Amino acid sequence: MRKIVIEGGSPLKGEVTISGSKNSALPILAATILTEGENTLTCVPNLTDVITMLKVLRSLGIRSEYCHPNRVKIWVNGKVRHVAPYQLVTQMRASFFVIGPILARAGFAKVPLPGGCAIGSRPVDIHLKGLEKLGARVRMEHGFVIVEAPRLRGNLVHLDFPSVGATETIMMAATLAEGKTSITNVACEPEIVDLADFLIKAGAKISGAGTEKISIEGVKKLKGVDHAIIPDRIEAGTYMAATAAVGGEVLIKNIVPEHMESILLKLKECGVKIEISGNEARIIKNGNIKAIDIQTQPHPGFPTDMQPQFSALLALASGTSVIRETIFENRFIHLNELKRMGADVKLEGRTAIIKGVKHLSSAPVVVTDLRAGAGLIIAALAAKGETMIDDRESQIERGYENIISKLEGLGAHISLAGGQK
Ligand code: UD1
Numbered sequence: 366m367r368k369i370v371i372e373g374g375s376p377l378k379g380e381v382t383i384s385g386s387k388n389s390a391l392p393i394l395a396a397t398i399l400t401e402g403e404n405t406l407t408c409v410p411n412l413t414d415v416i417t418m419l420k421v422l423r424s425l426g427i428r429s430e431y432c433h434p435n436r437v438k439i440w441v442n443g444k445v446r447h448v449a450p451y452q453l454v455t456q457m458r459a460s461f462f463v464i465g466p467i468l469a470r471a472g473f474a475k476v477p478l479p480g481g482c483a484i485g486s487r488p489v490d491i492h493l494k495g496l497e498k499l500g501a502r503v504r505m506e507h508g509f510v511i512v513e514a515p516r517l518r519g520n521l522v523h524l525d526f527p528s529v530g531a532t533e534t535i536m537m538a539a540t541l542a543e544g545k546t547s548i549t550n551v552a553c554e555p556e557i558v559d560l561a562d563f564l565i566k567a568g569a570k571i572s573g574a575g576t577e578k579i580s581i582e583g584v585k586k587l588k589g590v591d592h593a594i595i596p597d598r599i600e601a602g603t604y605m606a607a608t609a610a611v612g613g614e615v616l617i618k619n620i621v622p623e624h625m626e627s628i629l630l631k632l633k634e635c636g637v638k639i640e641i642s643g644n645e646a647r648i649i650k651n652g653n654i655k656a657i658d659i660q661t662q663p664h665p666g667f668p669t670d671m672q673p674q675f676s677a678l679l680a681l682a683s684g685t686s687v688i689r690e691t692i693f694e695n696r697f698i699h700l701n702e703l704k705r706m707g708a709d710v711k712l713e714g715r716t717a718i719i720k721g722v723k724h725l726s727s728a729p730v731v732v733t734d735l736r737a738g739a740g741l742i743i744a745a746l747a748a749k750g751e752t753m754i755d756d757r758e759s760q761i762e763r764g765y766e767n768i769i770s771k772l773e774g775l776g777a778h779i780s781l782a783g784g785q786k
Pocket of ligand 1: 459487488489490526670692
């Protein structure tokens with residue numbers, strides 16, 4: 366059982382380099398299914414979720430190799446198998462991304478229906494409606510989604526909600542469809558643009574990624590390419606929020622500031638000093654954090670994936686903050702753990718009312734999901750005394766490359782309990 370021990374109270378100082386984006390790497394790995402030949406992906410974060418996706422690809426007959434901690438080669442030759450294994454897809458929801466590419470390439474795909482997770486029920490109806498619009502027959506059988514279409518046909522697809530995953534699934538499927546597809550009310554996240562950039566290099570005809578409408582002219586084939594994954598804006602935001610909560614001065618390297626404007630704005634509103642220069646940001650925090658209000662929204666709004674980290678930060682603000690979560694119905698479970706550390710929090714439906722306290726204090730706490738875990742790490746770094754974070758399902762490793770050594774490098778007293786590695 367993985368436990369992280371943190372002795373709080375040391376300000377963070379120094380510099381940290383941000384890894385490649387998990388949420389870009391996962392759909393791009395799935396998109397390699399659409400290609401033929403050799404793909405080389407660089408800046409791939411070495412995370413358990415990435416390893417799970419590589420295992421899914423292997424189960425489909427696609428060979429891959431980590432040639433460097435952050436460079437992965439993927440060879441797609443010949444036929445791709447149709448069935449994604451139950452055990453892997455239920456372990457990581459993002460493996461459902463393979464459904465569109467397998468269908469587009471092979472005309473048939475059988476992928477387990479991913480279950481819900483700690484933050485909500487997370488259905489895939491928008492993905493499937495979109496594939497139906499492209500001409501796929503969709504049915505459920507024994508817990509699997511089965512989609513069939515000898516060749517997909519381009520169409521107009523309007524999403525009921527700008528779902529990140531559904532935008533990616535339909536965009537990938539449409540690249541090999543016959544004719545033109547227009548997808549409206551799409552997600553505009555930077556990870557969507559990164560996926561489109563990868564597909565365009567591979568030979569896809571896509572325009573409009575990053576806006577509310579994506580147009581795709583189907584092509585017959587895609588080739589293998591080299592592509593560097595964009596920096597992880599959520600990892601960057603997490604180190605920024607940690608510096609703001611604990612105090613100190615940290616240079617955050619390898620970021621794209623335009624990808625994280627809503628996060629930077631909210632930090633500034635809290636009273637944090639931020640100096641941007643090129644692809645770096647210096648975060649300087651002296652004095653009190655001001656209370657602020659936040660509402661999570663699709664990009665370019667404030668990301669739900671930063672909400673738990675800001676909950677921890679605002680638990681220490683002067684005054685009362687209000688956070689409204691609009692994306693996931695159950696993304697406040699970490700608040701109970703924050704309360705155990707002395708936070709003054711009240712939950713009213715999807716709104717958290719956080720009255721700032723002067724200090725948090727150490728307590729044993731449990732990680733329920735990846736970003737909740739990041740929020741608890743921030744709380745523990747700021748708290749008085751030694752906090753034991755029970756990350757029993759190793760959730761934090763799913764999204765933060767080398768988080769222990771990166772925080773140690775910033776002067777934090779953090780380690781794995783009992784000599785674990
Ligand atoms: C992606 C991110 C995740 C982030 C989320 C929202 C990846 C690997 N994960 O998840 O880190 O928190 O975007 O920014 O990129 N929904 C439906 N039906 C669907 C699809 C989604 O009702 O078919 C709902 C979901 O339950 C949720 C909301 O739409 O309430 C947003 O989900 P979505 O944008 O699809 O998130 P993911 O792609 O799963």
